[in-house]
Amino acid sequence: MRILAVANQKGGVGKTTTAINMATALAAVRKKTLLIDLDPQGNASTGLGIERAARKVGSYEMLFGAHDVAECILPTSIPGLDVVPSSIDLAGAEIELVTMTRREWRLRDALEGLSGYDYVVIDSPPSLNLLTLNTLVASQSVIIPLQCEFYALEGLSLLTRTIQRVQDTFNSGLDIAGLVLTMVDRRNNLSIQVEEDVRAHFGALVFKTVIPRNVRVSEAPSFGLPALVYDHRCVGSQAYMDLAKELLRRERQR
Amino acid sequence: MRILAVANQKGGVGKTTTAINMATALAAVRKKTLLIDLDPQGNASTGLGIERAARKVGSYEMLFGAHDVAECILPTSIPGLDVVPSSIDLAGAEIELVTMTRREWRLRDALEGLSGYDYVVIDSPPSLNLLTLNTLVASQSVIIPLQCEFYALEGLSLLTRTIQRVQDTFNSGLDIAGLVLTMVDRRNNLSIQVEEDVRAHFGALVFKTVIPRNVRVSEAPSFGLPALVYDHRCVGSQAYMDLAKELLRRERQR
Numbered sequence: 001m002r003i004l005a006v007a008n009q010k011g012g013v014g015k016t017t018t019a020i021n022m023a024t025a026l027a028a029v030r031k032k033t034l035l036i037d038l039d040p041q042g043n044a045s046t047g048l049g050i051e052r053a054a055r056k057v058g059s060y061e062m063l064f065g066a067h068d069v070a071e072c073i074l075p076t077s078i079p080g081l082d083v084v085p086s087s088i089d090l091a092g093a094e095i096e097l098v099t100m101t102r103r104e105w106r107l108r109d110a111l112e113g114l115s116g117y118d119y120v121v122i123d124s125p126p127s128l129n130l131l132t133l134n135t136l137v138a139s140q141s142v143i144i145p146l147q148c149e150f151y152a153l154e155g156l157s158l159l160t161r162t163i164q165r166v167q168d169t170f171n172s173g174l175d176i177a178g179l180v181l182t183m184v185d186r187r188n189n190l191s192i193q194v195e196e197d198v199r200a201h202f203g204a205l206v207f208k209t210v211i212p213r214n215v216r217v218s219e220a221p222s223f224g225l226p227a228l229v230y231d232h233r234c235v236g237s238q239a240y241m242d243l244a245k246e247l248l249r250r251e252r253q254r
Numbered sequence: 255m256r257i258l259a260v261a262n263q264k265g266g267v268g269k270t271t272t273a274i275n276m277a278t279a280l281a282a283v284r285k286k287t288l289l290i291d292l293d294p295q296g297n298a299s300t301g302l303g304i305e306r307a308a309r310k311v312g313s314y315e316m317l318f319g320a321h322d323v324a325e326c327i328l329p330t331s332i333p334g335l336d337v338v339p340s341s342i343d344l345a346g347a348e349i350e351l352v353t354m355t356r357r358e359w360r361l362r363d364a365l366e367g368l369s370g371y372d373y374v375v376i377d378s379p380p381s382l383n384l385l386t387l388n389t390l391v392a393s394q395s396v397i398i399p400l401q402c403e404f405y406a407l408e409g410l411s412l413l414t415r416t417i418q419r420v421q422d423t424f425n426s427g428l429d430i431a432g433l434v435l436t437m438v439d440r441r442n443n444l445s446i447q448v449e450e451d452v453r454a455h456f457g458a459l460v461f462k463t464v465i466p467r468n469v470r471v472s473e474a475p476s477f478g479l480p481a482l483v484y485d486h487r488c489v490g491s492q493a494y495m496d497l498a499k500e501l502l503r504r505e506r507q508r
């Protein structure tokens with residue numbers, strides 16, 4: 001079982017969109033996949049069509065041990081893809097976790113008993129708080145979505161330093177699966193410039209596949225569907241299928 | 255002295271861009287303005303050209319009482335606009351605040367001694383954590399930037415409920431100065447649809463001025479300048495000037 005975090009403290013860079021569509025693409029190539037929504041906003045749960053009323057038992061209950069992980073899992077409309085939804089209770093998790101023992105290990109401990117999945121994909125909130133720390137401690141690899149914008153570039157060194165600290169203190173096996181450029185618009189000089197800088201600095205860690213800005217991708221969540229299901233022919237969906245294939249090629253070379 | 259929070263827990267909706275350009279527009283019409291960067295990412299400090307090395311004393315030091323607010327203020331290259339920068343120390347503030355007395359009031363208490371400004375604008379991080387709570391408790395009004403996207407719309411009810419709770423428990427004078435639609439692209443149906451929904455639901459609270467998606471706006475931070483200074487003739491800058499004028503008209507009617 002491979003556990004992948006999707007993380008970047010910069011807001012709005014495509015974490016949720018990447019988590020949902022990568023998880024869907026993996027399920028489409030018959031990898032049994034579980035998506036865990038660890039963001040109190042609950043966007044990944046919404047993007048997979050989970051009604052608010054159905055989120056009574058989810059990632060909050062899993063973190064605080066009230067329920068076994070198996071009891072927090074819901075099926076989605078996509079064959080081979082299940083989800084642990086997030087509810088608003090998770091917004092209070094940060095303050096509750098601070099004074100708990102093993103506060104960085106709660107998610108990793110909760111996933112100990114999990115089986116039956118090839119991949120687990122974890123969506124995290126836009127911050128380097130205890131929820132994101134739990135995600136990094138529980139994961140084997142991190143996928144870093146990166147918008148081709150200046151502020152997004154600025155935050156990268158903080159993120160890579162945090163990953164380094166998690167490797168040193170909590171999870172020596174953690175590695176970076178790759179950086180994926182999102183909402184790319186090759187007609188725009190800033191986007192081209194940022195892509196060049198990132199490839200120059202991170203080299204082969206940057207996936208060759210880029211995700212173009214594509215309005216069909218941002219329409220999909222209002223129907224509770226991944227872009228891959230809402231419109232599998234659009235350029236955004238094709239890009240996410242290509243990204244999943246590129247990830248699987250890298251996985252085979254591990 | 256009017257204290258305005260710029261807040262929305264959804265990531266990447268244009269909080270920092272709005273805080274910087276509204277503060278610059280207010281300074282341009284001779285309102286002495288202070289921008290406080292309360293986001294550990296420090297994007298507002300970068301967007302105003304403050305070097306990392308110059309951020310040794312800033313919002314972290316102000317919150318934890320090590321320094322008087324006056325000692326945390328730096329000038330910017332824009333006449334009439336000063337800034338309290340943020341440094342990476344702020345990333346640890348959340349955990350430190352949890353166990354402190356008056357943990358929600360730290361910013362409000364720190365600003366008690368401040369004078370000499372017409373406006374204070376506070377940029378907050380993408381979450382409803384103690385830093386954002388401090389911002390809402392310290393402010394008289396909240397400006398809510400909103401991207402015309404589905405996930406951004408989903409988070410609004412959580413934000414307005416949080417503002418209601420702050421009014422009831424900590425700051426009865428807090429009101430919503432307005433919602434401002436950002437990165438608007440009227441060629442895109444989703445954008446039009448979201449704008450219609452928001453205006454139907456929030457009525458006159460939504461500023462008439464909308465901020466269009468404009469690449470010049472996203473280029474400006476790489477030069478450490480507000481869009482209004484980088485390219486005052488571009489449509490994004492014009493929109494932020496219009497927004498500031500609309501805000502001031504509302505202020506006069508208070």
Ligand SMILES: Nc1ncnc2c1ncn2[C@@H]1O[C@H](COP(=O)(O)OP(=O)(O)OP(=O)(O)O)[C@@H](O)[C@H]1O
Pocket residue numbers: 010011012013014015016017018039043124125126182183184211212213214215217218219221236263264265266380403404405406
């Ligand atoms: N390739 C794309 N083309 C167009 N729009 C996109 C694309 N990817 C994401 N979006 C839209 O951009 C916005 C931000 O994406 P998303 O919410 O996935 O980012 P995030 O990093 O998860 O945000 P947060 O930091 O709030 O968790 C969303 O409204 C989403 O629908």
Ligand SMILES: Nc1ncnc2c1ncn2[C@@H]1O[C@H](COP(=O)(O)OP(=O)(O)OP(=O)(O)O)[C@@H](O)[C@H]1O
Pocket residue numbers: 009010011012126149150151152264265266267268269270271272293297378379380436437438465466467468469471472473475490
């Ligand atoms: N009107 C606009 N046109 C084009 N790009 C914009 C516009 N406004 C903001 N941007 C860009 O969109 C990205 C997100 O904006 P910004 O960083 O201001 O949002 P934020 O809400 O402060 O993000 P965070 O949640 O991470 O604090 C930035 O790269 C910014 O340069």
Ligand SMILES: [Mg+2]
Pocket residue numbers: 015016017039043124125
């Ligand atoms: Mg998200």
Ligand SMILES: [Mg+2]
Pocket residue numbers: 269270271293297378379
């Ligand atoms: Mg910001």
